[in-house]
Amino acid sequence: MKTSILTIMLTSASLCLANNPQLRADNIDEIIKNLTIEEKARLLVGRENSESDKGVPGAAGVTQDIPRLGIPSVVLTDGPAGVRISPTRKGDNATYYATGFPVGTALASTWNQELVENVGKAIGNETLEYGCDVLLAPGMNIHRTPLCGRNFEYYSEDPVVAGLIAAAYVNGVQSNKVGTSIKHFAVNSQETNRIEVDEIVSPRALREIYLRPFEISLRTSNPWTVMSSYNKLNGTWTQSSPELLKTILRDEWGYDGLVMTDWTNERRPSYERVAAGNALLTPGHDWQETDIIEHVKDGSLSMKDVDEQVKILLSMIVKTPRFNHYNFSNRPDLDAHAALTRQASTEGMVLLENRNNTLPLNKTGKVALFGKTSYDFIAGGTGSGNVNKPYVIDLKTGLTNAGFTIDPKLQDYYEAQKVLNDKIRAISGESSRYDEPAISRRNIEKLAADNDIAVITIGRQAGEGRDRDIDGDFNLTQNERELIENVAAAFHAVGKKLIVIMNMGNVMETASWKNIPDAILLAWQPGQEGGNSVADVLIGKESPSGKLTMTFPITISDIPAVNNFPTGTGPNNRRNGKNYDYSNHEEDIYVGYRYFTSFDKPVSYPFGYGLSYTEFKYSKPVVKATPDGFTASITVTNTGNREGKEAVQLYVSAPGKDMIKPARELKDFSKTSLLKPGQSETLTFTVSADDLASFNDEASQWQTEAGTYNIQFGASVDDIRAKAPYVQKKALTKKVNNVLSLKRELNTISPQ
Numbered sequence: 215m216k217t218s219i220l221t222i223m224l225t226s227a228s229l230c231l232a233n234n235p236q237l238r239a240d241n242i243d244e245i246i247k248n249l250t251i252e253e254k255a256r257l258l259v260g261r262e263n264s265e266s267d268k269g270v271p272g273a274a275g276v277t278q279d280i281p282r283l284g285i286p287s288v289v290l291t292d293g294p295a296g297v298r299i300s301p302t303r304k305g306d307n308a309t310y311y312a313t314g315f316p317v318g319t320a321l322a323s324t325w326n327q328e329l330v331e332n333v334g335k336a337i338g339n340e341t342l343e344y345g346c347d348v349l350l351a352p353g354m355n356i357h358r359t360p361l362c363g364r365n366f367e368y369y370s371e372d373p374v375v376a377g378l379i380a381a382a383y384v385n386g387v388q389s390n391k392v393g394t395s396i397k398h399f400a401v402n403s404q405e406t407n408r409i410e411v412d413e414i415v416s417p418r419a420l421r422e423i424y425l426r427p428f429e430i431s432l433r434t435s436n437p438w439t440v441m442s443s444y445n446k447l448n449g450t451w452t453q454s455s456p457e458l459l460k461t462i463l464r465d466e467w468g469y470d471g472l473v474m475t476d477w478t479n480e481r482r483p484s485y486e487r488v489a490a491g492n493a494l495l496t497p498g499h500d501w502q503e504t505d506i507i508e509h510v511k512d513g514s515l516s517m518k519d520v521d522e523q524v525k526i527l528l529s530m531i532v533k534t535p536r537f538n539h540y541n542f543s544n545r546p547d548l549d550a551h552a553a554l555t556r557q558a559s560t561e562g563m564v565l566l567e568n569r570n571n572t573l574p575l576n577k578t579g580k581v582a583l584f585g586k587t588s589y590d591f592i593a594g595g596t597g598s599g600n601v602n603k604p605y606v607i608d609l610k611t612g613l614t615n616a617g618f619t620i621d622p623k624l625q626d627y628y629e630a631q632k633v634l635n636d637k638i639r640a641i642s643g644e645s646s647r648y649d650e651p652a653i654s655r656r657n658i659e660k661l662a663a664d665n666d667i668a669v670i671t672i673g674r675q676a677g678e679g680r681d682r683d684i685d686g687d688f689n690l691t692q693n694e695r696e697l698i699e700n701v702a703a704a705f706h707a708v709g710k711k712l713i714v715i716m717n718m719g720n721v722m723e724t725a726s727w728k729n730i731p732d733a734i735l736l737a738w739q740p741g742q743e744g745g746n747s748v749a750d751v752l753i754g755k756e757s758p759s760g761k762l763t764m765t766f767p768i769t770i771s772d773i774p775a776v777n778n779f780p781t782g783t784g785p786n787n788r789r790n791g792k793n794y795d796y797s798n799h800e801e802d803i804y805v806g807y808r809y810f811t812s813f814d815k816p817v818s819y820p821f822g823y824g825l826s827y828t829e830f831k832y833s834k835p836v837v838k839a840t841p842d843g844f845t846a847s848i849t850v851t852n853t854g855n856r857e858g859k860e861a862v863q864l865y866v867s868a869p870g871k872d873m874i875k876p877a878r879e880l881k882d883f884s885k886t887s888l889l890k891p892g893q894s895e896t897l898t899f900t901v902s903a904d905d906l907a908s909f910n911d912e913a914s915q916w917q918t919e920a921g922t923y924n925i926q927f928g929a930s931v932d933d934i935r936a937k938a939p940y941v942q943k944k945a946l947t948k949k950v951n952n953v954l955s956l957k958r959e960l961n962t963i964s965p966q
């Protein structure tokens with residue numbers, strides 16, 4: 215009896231399947247014909263992931279399934295510093311930790327696209343093996359100011375660096391046949407009121423600075439998805455902007471992948487966002503499905519628009535591991551990835567100061583290890599960019615592993631402070647930013663007598679939903695300043711040195727104190743192996759080869775955009791005095807080094823800067839015209855006496871007769887492999903005539919002017935080692951659509 219009921223059930227189930235086509239890569243149009251409008255709406259609206267889901271616990275979201283047509287639900291999980299899922303599951307003793315890799319700024323500072331691709335491969339492998347389909351990364355917004363709370367996830371103030379590093383990351387992740395989502399498209403430059411703020415930007419700054427990295431990454435990689443951002447852009451939410459999501463992204467750039475919205479819970483018209491070109495509304499709510507259905511029924515959303523987006527979504531789904539029944543292991547090779555993150559983070563560290571060759575240390579010894587984050591190292595930022603990693607090697611452990619002895623009394627003191635702080639944190643529920651505990655001068659003098667060297671870590675944490683403050687965050691706190699001054703005085707008095715480690719994902723003020731320590735190493739937020747990576751650099755196991763992908767200004771007010779930033783210095787963006795609901799980009803294209811070089815303003819550390827334990831000589835360059843621009847090459851020789859790598863930056867100064875141009879702009883970069891003393895390597899660069907173009911707002915066209923360009927090969931933007939001319943014979947123009955124009959007047963700055 216039981217058998218026959220089962221047979222009947224199975225037969226009717228297979229009859230039902232037989233009557234319904236099942237999704238395949240080659241029958242998407244047929245599937246669309248079989249979908250009801252309710253089912254189409256269901257597909258276009260995602261769902262939050264929950265433990266009860268078929269999804270992966272802790273992942274950010276899922277798409278909804280239609281079992282009768284063989285359409286599975288696929289899993290979207292956050293990045294970018296690793297796969298963000300829950301490390302433990304109810305009723306399951308196994309753990310699901312993901313490797314905590316260095317944050318975006320640290321990765322970009324390697325200037326090493328191959329290495330970033332390898333990191334991407336490892337993260338993609340964890341995405342796959344943990345049963346996820348799309349990694350919601352990389353984040354690639356431009357660092358408009360150092361105050362944005364999410365800069366750690368992003369790469370640079372320069373569009374070429376951001377675009378090429380993002381492409382390398384995407385190529386690496388997607389080599390595992392899982393997807394990525396380049397985000398947040400576009401101009402998501404601040405966290406304060408990010409869902410309402412209207413970014414007022416000239417089309418020139420938009421095209422040259424804010425859209426450019428996305429355009430570059432789409433040229434050199436093919437991310438499965440793009441995430442439209444929360445903010446408005448010149449009056450329209452980017453999520454509702456066909457000008458951005460269709461005219462530019464698809465018509466001009468030829469993108470045929472999927473656009474999903476960022477996680478928007480506010481009631482915004484869903485039908486409008488589908489019509490604008492989003493195939494997936496996230497996180498997803500019932501009312502959004504109803505909204506889509508009703509607007510199709512009343513004719514304000516066309517079935518053609520709906521079908522177009524459903525087709526894009528299904529085309530993505532058929533590529534996923536979930537659809538292709540990949541048998542994931544939940545066991546990625548975490549040991550191999552730990553070794554990779556250790557290597558990647560050392561390569562991204564930037565040596566800012568090294569007086570009298572303080573580093574590398576030629577012997578281990580007794581260390582007075584100051585600074586609360588020495589014992590509580592910050593591996594990554596907060597918010598959706600945080601990864602649940604198995605452990606974090608703090609600096610105390612890293613130095614101990616390398617053979618140093620940490621002063622036990624100082625260690626006890628800081629660890630007691632940490633326990634106290636954790637208690638306060640547990641009670642207040644806040645991740646309080648407690649100030650650096652004060653230590654008396656007398657105690658510091660004792661520590662100077664007892665130890666061989668002093669190390670101070672200055673730490674900064676930041677993340678999603680909040681921008682950074684100037685006081686106590688961008689600037690040193692009073693306690694930190696006193697600590698640096700007092701430790702330096704006490705240790706220098708007895709002929710011993712002080713090294714400062716900067717443990718943060720972003721820029722901070724350095725000009726007022728950088729001459730006090732003997733060495734400063736910017737370690738960033740270097741991922742779970744951070745303490746070991748720092749130790750590798752301090753003892754010279756690795757020579758630092760990271761360089762800054764953003765400018766370190768002398769003071770925060772030197773950055774013009776700070777005038778129009780919520781946590782900045784000006785009142786300009788506070789409509790009604792409180793809401794921070796718009797931000798004028800008066801600095802226009804003069805973001806980062808484009809401002810400092812064009813307006814001739816001094817900085818603390820320039821874009822592209824970073825010291826090495828060795829030295830490099832640049833040869834005379836060769837620049838050759840090609841039918842489409844030029845190629846350039848230069849030979850770099852290691853003239854010092856240690857191994858090292860050198861990142862070379864190719865800048866261009868345009869004739870600047872037709873349009874006002876920045877003093878110089880980065881067009882390409884390359885990095886040598888590990889060169890032994892005396893060894894050389896020739897690096898090559900390719901620049902097209904289109905890369906030389908600037909955007910003319912009035913004519914809505916890209917213009918490459920004819921004339922002589924000065925090609926410069928820099929160790930940093932302020933350290934040009936070689937130059938050569940390139941003659942662009944013909945002026946070129948390329949008309950594009952006149953879209954995303956300013957709806958109100960914007961007073962922009964100009965060097966002329």
Ligand code: BGC
Binds near residue numbers: 397477
């Ligand atoms: C963030 C995205 C993230 C998403 C899903 C949003 O709040 O802005 O970057 O991918 O949440 O967690």
